[in-house]
Amino acid sequence: MFSRLSVPQSDPPRSPRETLPTMYDLPSEEPQEPGLPDEFHDLQPRLLSSTLRLPTYASDNRFIGTNLNLYYDSRHPLWYKRPDWFLVPGVSRLYDGVDMRLSYVVWQEGVSPFVAVELLSPGTEDEDLGTAERLGDRPPTKWYVYEQILRIPYYVLFDRYTDSFRVFGLQNGRYQELNLSEQRLWISELQVGIGVWQGTFEGVTRKWLRWYDAASNWLPTDAERFDEQEQSLNQAIERAESAEEKAQALAERLRSMGINPDEIV
The missing domain is CATH 1.20.5 (Single alpha-helices involved in coiled-coils or other helix-helix interfaces)
Structure with a gap:
């Protein structure tokens, strides 16, 4: 199916960018992940994206993925996960600096996400928490992929039905649940924090995940900054x-x- 897989190797070997499928071969147009999308799965990632400010990374030097296929295993190039939201600092905002991404292909990009956010729902909880049983040669759970393959440092889980907010950090190769202070977590590597905010976004009043700064102030959206x-x-x-x-x-x-x-x- 993929012509690149049949490209003969040379000495020295050709790079994965030449021999393995790229995002043009592996788009996000036909999602197969379980769980039914709802309005919250649209609004919450949008709020996270619009309030993120990274003091140490310019806006064109980081990539945000929202409900985008994340291809993680070159041995199984069709296997992917679809995080509700993820952040990759230190990569170009555009693929090769010129094109909007159709998906995020780790073996092409060379950099794994630093933060992954999953919005729990009854249909996806087992997959997100890694409690689903893996049978045969089926793909592993998101938990396993994020922890053991991609080694994403921060895994954030939020349940809108209970407003439960949990964060797992990678410690000694395993996820350990982190202690939160007032439903907030400061991520020192990024100089930004994430927490639960009670407020109104896009006409909906409830608890949301949102970013805050070093002074513990909630970071504003572009619309809020304009209003201010x-x-x-x-x-x-x-x-x-x-x-x-x-x-x-x-x-x-x-x-x-x-x-x-x-x-x-």
């Missing part, structure tokens, strides 16, 4: 108008006292 800037501008205009009104009132008071305000230096 507009509010500050309006306040500045009001202050200026108030100052002008005060100056006019003072001038009238001086004139009533027989003093010409224009002659006052």
